Amino acid sequence: MLRQFKADLHVHTCLSPCTDLDMSPKRILAAAVKKKIDILGICDHNSSENSLAIMNAAKGMDIRVIPGMEVTSQEEVHVIALFGDVANALKLQEHVYSRLPGENDEEAFGMQVIVNEKEEVLGFNEKLLVGATTIPLDDILRLIHGFDGVSIASHIDREAFSILGQLGFIPENLELDALEISPRISFAEAEKKYSTQYPITCSSDAHYPDDIGKGFTCFLLKEGTVAEIRKALRDEDGRKVIH
């Protein structure tokens, strides 16, 4: 049976240098529960190292956590990648890490904390996660699909690091599944403004616990999985984006 799921598919953790250190598994999940989120996408900058911790911390809870990543392309376009399992997220991470130059400077950018589900600090990621990969956008989208993931262009209503800001317009023949808007713009405004062939989702892009769920998308799905979300984005088998 199909039912409505409230999804926030783009949430950062304490691994992203620009987030509050309060973005720990328990705080994130508590905030998501408070906002009645059914599906939560974990998308740190160019890394998926905290996805498993949040997934494990959510065990036994009525919330589905999806492992993901917000990848920065060579053109400095941000793209959300969501996967059915951690293994595929880590396969993308391997490609991203091999083409992500630079080292993090904690003073300048902030700490990149790797945690487990008990909120114990496992270590600090030393890569420049806030930087850009040397992978062209088209190749990133192909990689995401190659690992059976869903690709969504991040916050297209913002100038910085969005596909429209960086590239002026959306190129043809991209392996893109959807466009994401931030909560600053409504679905109706976005549909009018961007008149696009792609479905539109809204996510919070939360860097602080209070921001989780400020942007969300309602889907009509059988269960809270990436495979079901993909169907909804393609309008297949009755699955839908209902906003």
Next chain:
Amino acid sequence: MTVKEIVETLNLKIVSGQESLDMEVTSGYTSDLLSDVIANSKEGNLWITRQTHQNIVAVAKLKDLAGIIIVNSREPDEDTLRKAEEEKVSILCSEEMAFEVSGRLYALIR
């Protein structure tokens, strides 16, 4: 001043749009945000950028720019080059960075 004269003075490598080198250059515009170039560049501007994505050709065409200088020894992507040849958009490559190319172009045409 034409694109061709600037190519010679700034020692640029021509990678596409040989047939458009006689275009008159009105001024320069330096930016890596294509949305900004669409909004603010003017007809006849020579555009200085490090972006190599194929959308740069469409933007140059849309705004009737005199050409594109890609800086920092970067080369355009393959499909960018193909599109530039089709659209007769001059793409020129420089080993220098945007600051240097912009400064030298400014000194030339101001």
